[in-house]
Amino acid sequence: xxxxxxxxxxxxxxxxxxxxxxxxxxxxxxxxxxxxxxxxxxxxxxxxxxxxxxxxxxxxxxxxxxxxxxxxxxxxxxxxxxxxxxxxxxxxxxxxxxxxxxxxxxxxxxxxxxxxxxxxxxxxxxxxxxxxxxxxxxxxxxxxxxxxxxxxxxxxxxxxxxxxxxxxxxxxxxxxxxxxxxxxxxxxxxxxxxxxxxxxxxxxxxxxxxxxxxxxxxxxxxxxxxxxxxxxxxxxxxxxxxxxxxxxxxxxxxxxxxxxxxxxxxxxxxxxxxxxxxxxxxxxxxxxxxxxxxxxxxxxxxxxxxxxxxxxxxxxxxxxxxxxxxxxxxxxxxxx
Amino acid sequence: xxxxxxxxxxxxxxxxxxxxxxxxxxxxxxxxxxxxxxxxxxxxxxxxxxxxxxxxxxxxxxxxxxxxxxxxxxxxxxxxxxxxxxxxxxxxxxxxxxxxxxxxxxxxxxxxxxxxxxxxxxxxxxxxxxxxxxxxxxxxxxxxxxxxxxxxxxxxxxxxxxxxxxxxxxxxxxxxxxxxxxxxxxxxxxxxxxxxxxxxxxxxxxxxxxxxxxxxxxxxxxxxxxxxxxxxxxxxxxxxxxxxxxxxxxxxxxxxxxxxxxxxxxxxxxxxxxxxxxxxxxxxxxxxxxxxxxxxxxxxxxxxxxxxxxxxxxxxxxxxxxxxxxxxxxxxxxxx
Numbered sequence: 001x002x003x004x005x006x007x008x009x010x011x012x013x014x015x016x017x018x019x020x021x022x023x024x025x026x027x028x029x030x031x032x033x034x035x036x037x038x039x040x041x042x043x044x045x046x047x048x049x050x051x052x053x054x055x056x057x058x059x060x061x062x063x064x065x066x067x068x069x070x071x072x073x074x075x076x077x078x079x080x081x082x083x084x085x086x087x088x089x090x091x092x093x094x095x096x097x098x099x100x101x102x103x104x105x106x107x108x109x110x111x112x113x114x115x116x117x118x119x120x121x122x123x124x125x126x127x128x129x130x131x132x133x134x135x136x137x138x139x140x141x142x143x144x145x146x147x148x149x150x151x152x153x154x155x156x157x158x159x160x161x162x163x164x165x166x167x168x169x170x171x172x173x174x175x176x177x178x179x180x181x182x183x184x185x186x187x188x189x190x191x192x193x194x195x196x197x198x199x200x201x202x203x204x205x206x207x208x209x210x211x212x213x214x215x216x217x218x219x220x221x222x223x224x225x226x227x228x229x230x231x232x233x234x235x236x237x238x239x240x241x242x243x244x245x246x247x248x249x250x251x252x253x254x255x256x257x258x259x260x261x262x263x264x265x266x267x268x269x270x271x272x273x274x275x276x277x278x279x280x281x282x283x284x285x286x287x288x289x290x291x292x293x294x295x296x297x298x299x300x301x302x303x304x305x306x307x308x309x310x311x312x313x314x315x316x317x318x319x320x321x322x323x324x325x326x327x328x329x330x331x332x333x334x335x336x
Numbered sequence: 337x338x339x340x341x342x343x344x345x346x347x348x349x350x351x352x353x354x355x356x357x358x359x360x361x362x363x364x365x366x367x368x369x370x371x372x373x374x375x376x377x378x379x380x381x382x383x384x385x386x387x388x389x390x391x392x393x394x395x396x397x398x399x400x401x402x403x404x405x406x407x408x409x410x411x412x413x414x415x416x417x418x419x420x421x422x423x424x425x426x427x428x429x430x431x432x433x434x435x436x437x438x439x440x441x442x443x444x445x446x447x448x449x450x451x452x453x454x455x456x457x458x459x460x461x462x463x464x465x466x467x468x469x470x471x472x473x474x475x476x477x478x479x480x481x482x483x484x485x486x487x488x489x490x491x492x493x494x495x496x497x498x499x500x501x502x503x504x505x506x507x508x509x510x511x512x513x514x515x516x517x518x519x520x521x522x523x524x525x526x527x528x529x530x531x532x533x534x535x536x537x538x539x540x541x542x543x544x545x546x547x548x549x550x551x552x553x554x555x556x557x558x559x560x561x562x563x564x565x566x567x568x569x570x571x572x573x574x575x576x577x578x579x580x581x582x583x584x585x586x587x588x589x590x591x592x593x594x595x596x597x598x599x600x601x602x603x604x605x606x607x608x609x610x611x612x613x614x615x616x617x618x619x620x621x622x623x624x625x626x627x628x629x630x631x632x633x634x635x636x637x638x639x640x641x642x643x644x645x646x647x648x649x650x651x652x653x654x655x656x657x658x659x660x661x662x663x664x665x666x667x668x669x670x671x672x
Binding site: 005007008009010011013014016017018019020022023024025027029050051052053054055057058059061062064065066068071080082084085086094097105106107109110112115116117119120154155276283284285288290291292301302 | 341342343344345346347348349350351352353354355356357358359360361363364365386387388389390391392394395397398400401402403404407416417418420421422430433434437441442443445446448449451452453454455456487488490491612616617618619620621623624626627628630637638662663
């Protein structure tokens with residue numbers, strides 16, 4: 001049997017950081033935004049991005065081989081998906097999350113082994129910072145993070161806008177809404193709904209600007225507050241996306257309990273993120289996201305649909321179910 | 337059309353460094369070597385590796401989802417391929433290249449954008465070192481690099497041992513042989529061949545030890561020298577693997593010319609590495625390897641089979657052909 005084994009899959013995964021960092025650098029350099037204006041030859045792209053001639057063509061052709069660019073004759077252009085998702089000038093841009101990965105996470109993940117040995121975060125905290133403290137004090141960093149959250153939520157938000165039985169409900173509030181990527185997608189698809197988002201006060205201006213850019217300011221309002229110390233807004237449906245995994249088990253239970261209390265009878269809580277499959281053997285992204293919580297936060301971790309359902313029932317929800325949304329993301333729905 | 341596009345492939349590639357670094361940390365920690373002795377439960381693996389309880393299970397289960405471990409009930413074990421290739425105690429171990437990627441390249445690739453802008457290497461050179469100078473002065477680092485080269489050559493070496501018409505030849509010398517991973521595989525498969533390897537003098541002890549471990553010391557000998565300043569050894573077949581890409585075009589041509597001169601009429605030069613497809617749109621690993629040459633060296637770059645064939649013909653070879661070996665590797669064969 002060992003005669004037929006090859007090291008290819010090991011080598012591909014072990015050197016996966018090469019292709020990954022190549023895409024992250026392309027996003028950092030604005031390559032896809034430049035090409036969104038039309039095809040360009042290698043010299044033109046190189047000049048626009050300020051690249052040295054030595055390796056520019058290898059960089060572009062690697063992105064062709066990685067299916068992130070097209071090349072016809074001498075002309076490079078975006079693929080349909082990089083044009084839609086990685087052109088900064090389009091509202092469908094999801095590159096914020098990749099900009100953050102490039103500027104912060106790639107480096108911090110370099111200390112994964114230390115994190116695994118110590119159980120301690122490996123980000124700004126190591127040099128005296130506090131992840132959310134640092135984040136919310138610096139408007140430029142906060143804006144990058146808000147965009148990042150919109151990017152990572154987009155696929156799930158579009159799916160949730162179709163898959164959840166919104167016709168039964170009138171109002172929705174997204175708890176920890178960032179700039180409002182999710183409520184905007186829901187409101188666009190479900191014109192009968194109104195509501196908004198809840199997040200720390202400094203997020204408000206970003207939410208207002210983003211929501212206004214979709215012409216939804218009359219239906220989606222921002223509510224400032226801290227979800228640990230303030231009551232949650234009331235709505236028929238509350239959503240928590242990429243929130244629960246930030247916190248330890250006690251904090252997770254506390255947030256679910258607060259949501260239960262804020263809902264009316266018949267109301268629903270939707271928890272969504274990269275929910276791990278119950279067997280913990282399929283959703284690699286969810287399991288790796290849990291390691292990212294190690295890198296980023298003192299007690300956060302990701303969890304299975306069964307885990308979340310049991311916590312929801314413990315705090316009072318009478319029915320729960322798990323449904324896949326998009327890519328690695330699923331939602332866990334609890335009904336009061 | 338854009339309605340059906342999802343960001344999944346972009347997100348998978350952009351966050352590919354998570355899974356990649358997870359495997360690299362597992363190799364660094366010796367996880368696969370521990371499990372080679374038999375299945376263990378999460379607590380036992382954690383204790384043996386000295387991991388904190390917080391994220392150990394996420395780490396192991398992520399490796400299950402990435403197809404690098406198996407889990408049956410509570411017990412983790414290696415997959416057939418990680419057991420063969422990532423157990424340090426087996427001669428088939430290829431983890432050296434991943435140890436080097438983890439200890440050096442992951443970090444240096446964090447400066448890819450700077451490399452693309454400046455055309456300058458991003459490794460030890462930035463802090464005053466010279467890649468090969470630093471390497472050959474430090475036995476521990478050199479040994480790691482030698483193992484790494486054996487790892488990255490193994491698949492191609494096994495394929496070349498079968499695919500090349502060895503019955504026509506009696507002697508082979510591998511130019512830039514490191515510890516001799518390639519000549520050992522050729523000699524094991526082709527008992528009529530003898531020869532050896534050529535590399536800088538400090539490599540000799542590593543070559544002798546490695547070759548002796550396969551009982552091949554009577555057929556494979558080490559020849560010390562510098563391939564730029566010394567004549568190359570004579571043999572029916574000369575091999576250059578992962579050598580040419582280190583150097584600029586003039587240096588590449590000079591090495592090919594020296595090989596031509598050292599061969600007898602009818603002799604053959606085999607150049608092998610991650611040869612890029614002639615259209616430069618398929619072999620992502622080869623194109624990314626060329627970016628790795630930017631990270632590591634002042635003038636190196638990878639190239640297509642057509643590029644190499646044309647350089648070979650320029651220095652005198654009368655026939656050339658390109659043949660795929662394994663994974664991303666092909667060989668370019670020139671006959672004198």
